[in-house]
Amino acid sequence: MRNLVIGGVLVGLVVLAAVLSFFWTPFDPVRVDAAHRLLGFGGSNLFGTDKFGRDLLSQIMVGARTTLYVGVVAVGIAAVIGTPLGILAGMSPRWLGEFVMRVNDLVLAFPALLLAIMFGAVFGADTLTAMVAIGIATIPSFARIARSGTLQVMSTEFVLAARAGGRSRLTIAVRHVLPNISGLLIVQASVSFAIAVLAEAALSFLGFGTRPPTPSWGRMLQESQELLTVQPRLALVPGIAIAVAVLGFNLLGDGLRDRLDPRLAARV
Amino acid sequence: MTAKVLRRVAIFVVSVLVASIVVFLFMAVLPGDPAQVALGVNATPELLAKTRAEFGIDRPLVTQYFDWIGGVLHGDFGRSYVTRDTIGPQLLDRLGVTLWLVGAGMLVALVIAIPAGTFAAVKHRKASGAGVSGLSQIGVAIPAFLAGIILVQIFAVQLRWLPSGGWTPPDQDAGEFLRGLILPALSLGLVQGAVLTRYVRSAVLDTLGQDYLRTARSKGLRPGQALVRHGLRNASVPVVTVLGLQLATLLIGAVVVERVFVLPGLGSMLLDAVSSRDLLTVQGIVLVLVVGVLLVNFVVDVLYTVLDPRLRGS
Amino acid sequence: MTLSVTGLRVSSLVRDVSFEIGAGARVGLIGESGSGKSLTALAIMGLLPDELHASGSVRLNGHELLGSSEKDLSRRRGDELAMVFQEPMTALNPAMRVGRQVTEPGRIHGRRRSAEELLDAVGLPGTARAYPHQLSGGQRQRVVLAMALANEPSLLICDEPTTALDVTVQAQILSLIKTSLPAESALLFITHDLAVVASVCERVLVMLDGEIVEAGSTREVLTSPKHEYTRKLLDASDLEARR
Numbered sequence: 001m002r003n004l005v006i007g008g009v010l011v012g013l014v015v016l017a018a019v020l021s022f023f024w025t026p027f028d029p030v031r032v033d034a035a036h037r038l039l040g041f042g043g044s045n046l047f048g049t050d051k052f053g054r055d056l057l058s059q060i061m062v063g064a065r066t067t068l069y070v071g072v073v074a075v076g077i078a079a080v081i082g083t084p085l086g087i088l089a090g091m092s093p094r095w096l097g098e099f100v101m102r103v104n105d106l107v108l109a110f111p112a113l114l115l116a117i118m119f120g121a122v123f124g125a126d127t128l129t130a131m132v133a134i135g136i137a138t139i140p141s142f143a144r145i146a147r148s149g150t151l152q153v154m155s156t157e158f159v160l161a162a163r164a165g166g167r168s169r170l171t172i173a174v175r176h177v178l179p180n181i182s183g184l185l186i187v188q189a190s191v192s193f194a195i196a197v198l199a200e201a202a203l204s205f206l207g208f209g210t211r212p213p214t215p216s217w218g219r220m221l222q223e224s225q226e227l228l229t230v231q232p233r234l235a236l237v238p239g240i241a242i243a244v245a246v247l248g249f250n251l252l253g254d255g256l257r258d259r260l261d262p263r264l265a266a267r268v
Numbered sequence: 269m270t271a272k273v274l275r276r277v278a279i280f281v282v283s284v285l286v287a288s289i290v291v292f293l294f295m296a297v298l299p300g301d302p303a304q305v306a307l308g309v310n311a312t313p314e315l316l317a318k319t320r321a322e323f324g325i326d327r328p329l330v331t332q333y334f335d336w337i338g339g340v341l342h343g344d345f346g347r348s349y350v351t352r353d354t355i356g357p358q359l360l361d362r363l364g365v366t367l368w369l370v371g372a373g374m375l376v377a378l379v380i381a382i383p384a385g386t387f388a389a390v391k392h393r394k395a396s397g398a399g400v401s402g403l404s405q406i407g408v409a410i411p412a413f414l415a416g417i418i419l420v421q422i423f424a425v426q427l428r429w430l431p432s433g434g435w436t437p438p439d440q441d442a443g444e445f446l447r448g449l450i451l452p453a454l455s456l457g458l459v460q461g462a463v464l465t466r467y468v469r470s471a472v473l474d475t476l477g478q479d480y481l482r483t484a485r486s487k488g489l490r491p492g493q494a495l496v497r498h499g500l501r502n503a504s505v506p507v508v509t510v511l512g513l514q515l516a517t518l519l520i521g522a523v524v525v526e527r528v529f530v531l532p533g534l535g536s537m538l539l540d541a542v543s544s545r546d547l548l549t550v551q552g553i554v555l556v557l558v559v560g561v562l563l564v565n566f567v568v569d570v571l572y573t574v575l576d577p578r579l580r581g582s
Numbered sequence: 583m584t585l586s587v588t589g590l591r592v593s594s595l596v597r598d599v600s601f602e603i604g605a606g607a608r609v610g611l612i613g614e615s616g617s618g619k620s621l622t623a624l625a626i627m628g629l630l631p632d633e634l635h636a637s638g639s640v641r642l643n644g645h646e647l648l649g650s651s652e653k654d655l656s657r658r659r660g661d662e663l664a665m666v667f668q669e670p671m672t673a674l675n676p677a678m679r680v681g682r683q684v685t686e687p688g689r690i691h692g693r694r695r696s697a698e699e700l701l702d703a704v705g706l707p708g709t710a711r712a713y714p715h716q717l718s719g720g721q722r723q724r725v726v727l728a729m730a731l732a733n734e735p736s737l738l739i740c741d742e743p744t745t746a747l748d749v750t751v752q753a754q755i756l757s758l759i760k761t762s763l764p765a766e767s768a769l770l771f772i773t774h775d776l777a778v779v780a781s782v783c784e785r786v787l788v789m790l791d792g793e794i795v796e797a798g799s800t801r802e803v804l805t806s807p808k809h810e811y812t813r814k815l816l817d818a819s820d821l822e823a824r825r
């Protein structure tokens with residue numbers, strides 16, 4: 001329960017920052033202001049400014065948009081493609097299911113970062129390619145969970161009765177399987193979101209993610225490197241933001257898993 | 269049991285072949301003409317044609333693929349379109365560096381995770397266990413490169429105990445080699461250690477609740493002895509799974525850490541090749557990385573059957 | 583040898599239980615699920631789960647076991663005190679060969695009987711190199727019995743050893759227990775089945791809601807029960823013929 005609350009609060013903070021940024025930020029995050037470079041905490045710039053005079057808090061808030069955007073799209077792609085794939089594999093004859101899982105494993109061999117770099121090489125590196133790449137790399141996790149949940153549901157009495165009654169595969173999938181595995185999928189979504197956030201940060205850090213001047217937490221970290229000795233704050237602020245987001249989604253996933261587990265066991 | 273192992277070998281080989289085709293096709297899809305890229309805008313059509321022939325890219329795709337993969341199997345990764353150097357030797361060197369980094373990172377992760385996870389499991393009802401568990405949660409949320417940046421700040425810049433980057437080959441100066449390896453290995457290992465700790469905790473917790481541990485104690489083993497003699501092997505199965513998955517993550521994490529510490533590894537070679545549009549090199553490196561991941565998964569699969577006799581299917 | 587249990591309490595689940603078992607005695611502890619019989623056994627062995635606490639007195643040959651150090655208790659377990667648990671399918675370590683597991687009590691306490699000898703004695707010749715998953719439930723229970731008897735314990739506690747087994751196998755295991763237990767060893771046999779008690783034990787303790795409501799020789803208790811609950815148990819079982 002505690003996990004759920006803490007996770008929810010942290011995620012809520014990130015979402016709040018992102019949503020708020022559409023209406024208001026303390027300053028314009030991309031506005032260069034040479035006169036106010038490298039200011040510290042406090043004053044009119046709560047988190048200070050960077051080497052170009054840009055306000056850090058504003059950058060964080062707008063950067064939250066990117067983070068959530070990437071997470072939603074990546075997890076969305078993975079869920080929308082991976083779930084039906086997994087359900088199909090779970091409802092098909094054994095050999096077909098096994099085959100799909102083997103293909104799954106193959107996709108798993110291309111880790112998110114690698115895929116994003118490859119995509120970046122071919123299609124040019126920006127937020128879109130990063131999202132799609134991370135999304136594709138996450139499909140196997142969803143497919144696997146969907147399949148394992150489906151296999152469990154398929155052996156319950158409800159489904160056996162439905163099949164005996166001649167219900168079509170599609171009906172069974174939609175009315176019995178989907179609602180029962182939704183819990184598992186939500187937990188997976190939460191965990192995958194956390195991984196997506198980390199991946200996007202790493203990509204932006206390497207220069208393969210969001211292009212300037214759109215603020216991105218990962219790129220803020222990369223830009224902070226040269227002045228690290230004198231201005232550790234420049235790295236700490238985006239670093240903590242990333243950690244908060246990842247921690248939040250992980251705890252949320254854990255909390256959801258704890259809540260849904262006994263219920264799942266009773267239902268399925 | 270040999271049948272099972274053979275089956276896995278077959279799957280591995282097929283996976284590698286399919287992966288190589290995927291990687292090849294992916295690079296082949298790339299818009300743009302490598303010859304043009306190499307020669308520049310002012311190249312004459314004749315020169316372009318000659319260069320294309322030299323690169324071998326005027327041939328049908330299928331021929332190119334078989335030529336490439338055939339070469340790779342002999343250790344010949346071709347010549348870079350951009351630098352005209354052979355890719356193979358440099359790839360090997362860089363791979364060595366990355367492997368050292370990954371190996372050291374994994375070692376650090378294990379040294380942290382096994383005791384910490386076991387402690388957190390055994391004391392899971394007490395504050396100390398919960399504390400360790402909480403710490404690992406936070407550790408997971410920190411990207412490896414952030415850990416790297418922080419470590420450099422503390423140990424290289426402030427304390428000046430360790431170098432902030434660079435690489436010395438082990439045969440050149442073992443001391444410097446080790447000193448240069450510590451911070452990067454820690455950056456990778458601390459974060460992976462946090463992830464692994466959670467899995468070790470979960471595996472040990474599961475094992476602690478098992479009946480056969482109670483049987484062991486009823487025979488006269490003390491709780492610690494029972495856990496070590498009976499629990500260890502069983503708890504290691506889920507941990508080995510995760511280790512395998514983690515190795516893949518480590519491999520990729522190394523790419524990022526190499527940037528932070530300016531290490532001449534495979535990761536930086538990849539990134540350089542991508543920015544200079546050096547396709548053949550990218551192709552080769554990606555293949556090596558993917559095969560590496562597949563290999564690790566294969567080894568983990570085989571390790572399973574060794575650790576858990578129930579999976580041997582006799 | 584004497585086991586004296588006086589005023590044993592375990593949380594609110596076992597309330598003021600007292601009884602005595604002497605050398606060579608065959609005592610049954612009967613009751614339904616939740617009556618506290620398993621907890622009583624675990625309290626004697628010192629194997630209660632961490633959340634539960636036992637108070638009162640459990641003396642083995644005058645030596646107090648409750649509150650004894652883990653070091654002391656582990657020296658007695660597997661040697662003077664041994665236990666066979668209810669669920670054979672999970673009682674053995676799946677990753678270790680049966681032979682090694684069965685010789686473990688011997689190795690811990692310094693006796694040397696070979697795996698073959700121990701397994702032969704329970705009717706499982708040639709299984710030393712097998713893994714538990716290759717054996718049936720009944721066979722696994724025999725292994726557990728072999729481990730418990732390896733060092734000729736003064737007291738053997740069996741907690742519903744046949745409940746999880748097929749009916750045909752049950753009879754085999756029961757008969758095995760009766761024949762392999764040395765005459766000087768005492769037996770505390772926990773079950774919910776009156777018929778089993780009748781066949782194995784000479785004395786019986788009836789347990790209800792954490793307390794012993796009736797005690798006496800098997801014949802007495804089963805032919806002329808004094809407590810309401812014992813009567814109910816008798817009615818519910820099919821021991822008509824015996825009476």
